[in-house]
Amino acid sequence: MKFLIYDSVLPWALDVARNKGIxxxxxxxxxxxxxAVLYHVAQGxxxxxxxxxxxxxxxxxSLENxxxxxxxxxxxxxGSYAAIRELLLGQFSNFLEARWLIWNxxxxxxxxxxxxxxxxKWPIKPIGPMIPSMFLDKRLGDDKDYGLNLFKPNSDGIVTKEEVERCIREVLESERSNAIRGNSDKLKRLAKMAVDIGGSSDKNIEEFVTE
Incomplete structure (x- = not known):
């Protein structure tokens, strides 16, 4: 092992890695x-x-109001969500000491x-979007599932046909349907370009592996 990639809310993992010489x-x-918002909160x-x-x-x-x-x-x-606050703001305790900051x-x-x-001077490396290849470049034929449910289950954990219908109608028939589909097409093109050979994420991955 030469490099440890860890979840950003586990900053202590960097110390573990360096104790192992990586x-x-x-x-x-x-x-x-x-x-960025969380960082500014942490910085007061x-x-x-x-x-x-x-x-x-x-x-x-860099952000709108x-x-x-x-x-x-x-x-x-x-006073709310104190544990979550501590976890999320703790991401920044040593993050700039890391070699790279890797982003989905x-x-x-x-x-x-x-x-x-x-x-x-954040050493940022965006390598996403990390969704199944079948939705983007199709380079990995069996990479089809990413475990995310786009529909809202009811109290029994069941996605009803009414909920599925509501989501479909929102995209196809609502006043926002044209904007939703237009934005979706734009983001899909940008995402595909990023992961294609020579795209920004492809280059970042190549640079990360090389260095």
Whole structure:
């Protein structure tokens, strides 16, 4: 083993790796924007808790003004979800000591935030989207399942036909249907370009392996 990739909420894994004489880096599954918000909370960049009455709750570099409902619950209510708050903010205890910060994302999806991270010397390597190959480049024929249920189950854990119908109608018939499908097509093209040979994520993976 030459490099340990660990979940970003387990920062102690970097110390374990180095004690074994190897390098390590966290793998972030949340978006770069969410991570940036959490980082600024950890740095004390704005007052917590944020008040619901604030029209533009928070203004942060590389992000549009964030409203109250855009923020994590523990930012709006300082007494809530203390364990989750500690876990998420703990990601930043030593993350800049890591060789690489690996992301389930791709450059083209969050250009402004990725650029801000790089300007601020975050050693970021977006290698996503990490979804089954069959949805993107189809290079891995048996890679079809990613274990995510797109539908909302009821209290018994069952996805009803009414729920499936609601989701389909939302995409096909609602006032937002054209925008939803347009955005979906755009994101699919960008994601496919990122993982294709020579794409941004493909290059990042190649560079990571080489170094």
């Amino acid at each position: 390098e390590g880096g966290p793998f972030f599954t949340q978006s770069c924007a969410v991570t 960049a704005f007052q917590v808790p944020v008040e619901e009455s604030d029209q533009a709750a928070v203004s942060l570099p 964030l409203e109250f409902n855009d923020l994590p619950s523990f930012v709006c209510d300082a 994302n791709f450059n083209e999806l969050e250009v402004e935030v990725v650029n801000w991270m790089r300007i601020n």
